[in-house]
Amino acid sequence: MERIHELLEDLPDYMRTYVSYMSTGSVSKRTIQNYVYDIRGFIEYIAENRNLQLSDISAGVLEQLTNFDFDDYFHHIDSYKKRSHKVSEIKRSNGTSGKSRKLSSLRSLYKYLQQYRLIEKNPILGYGIRLKQQKPNITAMNVEEVNTLMRTVEAGDLPSKRQKIFAEKNKYRDTALLSIMLNTGIRVSECVGIDLDDINWKENKLVVHRKGGGNDPNVYLNTDVIQSLKDYIQLERNPNEENEPALFLNRTGGRLSRMSIDNIVKKYAARAVPGKHITPHKLRSTFGTNLYQATGDIHLTSQALNHSSIEVTASRYADVDLKQRKDAVNIIEKRYHDKSKSNGGERWQI
Numbered sequence: 001m002e003r004i005h006e007l008l009e010d011l012p013d014y015m016r017t018y019v020s021y022m023s024t025g026s027v028s029k030r031t032i033q034n035y036v037y038d039i040r041g042f043i044e045y046i047a048e049n050r051n052l053q054l055s056d057i058s059a060g061v062l063e064q065l066t067n068f069d070f071d072d073y074f075h076h077i078d079s080y081k082k083r084s085h086k087v088s089e090i091k092r093s094n095g096t097s098g099k100s101r102k103l104s105s106l107r108s109l110y111k112y113l114q115q116y117r118l119i120e121k122n123p124i125l126g127y128g129i130r131l132k133q134q135k136p137n138i139t140a141m142n143v144e145e146v147n148t149l150m151r152t153v154e155a156g157d158l159p160s161k162r163q164k165i166f167a168e169k170n171k172y173r174d175t176a177l178l179s180i181m182l183n184t185g186i187r188v189s190e191c192v193g194i195d196l197d198d199i200n201w202k203e204n205k206l207v208v209h210r211k212g213g214g215n216d217p218n219v220y221l222n223t224d225v226i227q228s229l230k231d232y233i234q235l236e237r238n239p240n241e242e243n244e245p246a247l248f249l250n251r252t253g254g255r256l257s258r259m260s261i262d263n264i265v266k267k268y269a270a271r272a273v274p275g276k277h278i279t280p281h282k283l284r285s286t287f288g289t290n291l292y293q294a295t296g297d298i299h300l301t302s303q304a305l306n307h308s309s310i311e312v313t314a315s316r317y318a319d320v321d322l323k324q325r326k327d328a329v330n331i332i333e334k335r336y337h338d339k340s341k342s343n344g345g346e347r348w349q350i
Contacts, residue, residue: 038105152272185287188280
């Protein structure tokens with residue numbers, strides 16, 4: 001929460017009560033921090049354009065804003081310069097996803113202000129920015145790259161001597177960690193939250209603490225994941241850490257953090273797949289892509305990834321679907337041709 005307190009500095013009092021309001025729900029601290037960061041940037045913009053102090057941007061000021069003000073702001077953040085305590089100015093820019101998140105942050109604030117009767121009308125209600133929809137560019141690994149990555153983890157094949165020492169000490173943990181992410185597609189936050197008691201060894205499944213509560217918490221584990229987990233727990237995880245419920249532990253015996261998982265994935269991926277920028281989320285994309293390519297079932301893929309709707313899955317895996325549809329044309333042509341030959345006839349023509 002320290003970073004959030006820094007962001008709240010000099011802001012109006014309603015921002016502090018807004019954070020308290022957000023904290024009572026199922027929203028993560030990371031999301032709250034992102035929202036406060038976005039809202040602070042918006043308040044700074046309004047204050048600068050009206051020659052006011054940040055604390056002067058009251059709820060009443062926000063209530064008087066119009067669509068023209070919001071248009072100006074979103075045009076401004078296309079590309080702008082921002083003051084920083086480390087350097088005099090840094091360049092910033094926002095694409096489609098950045099603008100969408102900022103709009104969500106502002107809608108959240110206005111919803112709170114109206115719900116708590118700090119404003120009567122909500123000027124951002126119904127406001128929509130005209131964003132150019134970009135086709136998602138999914139970075140994922142193919143089967144050969146996945147195998148290369150896992151071999152790198154198991155062998156501890158890293159460039160520096162220090163990295164190799166740490167890799168050897170945590171070989172089974174890191175193998176189990178990447179194995180479970182690549183074979184289930186769970187989010188990094190869900191991976192962080194796994195406790196020992198969440199594993200059902202009898203039914204080979206895992207209870208996942210889903211983002212925002214989620215839907216079905218059960219994730220089934222294949223034999224590779226089960227074996228890697230058993231190896232980690234039996235051969236490497238310190239049995240003296242009986243008071244720590246977390247499955248994946250750091251070197252001090254505490255729960256492995258999101259940042260630590262990010263660093264673990266990146267260091268092995270940089271060695272194994274240097275041509276691709278692989279992050280924990282890209283392991284999730286790898287699972288989704290390979291599952292869809294193997295099954296062709298968008299409904300199954302959507303359920304396995306625990307997406308909010310099948311439309312989300314379809315939009316993100318559009319390129320995979322396009323390739324399969326192109327291949328389908330050749331498959332059906334070959335099928336018609338082979339069937340014609342088996343019946344002793346000539347290939348039909350239009």
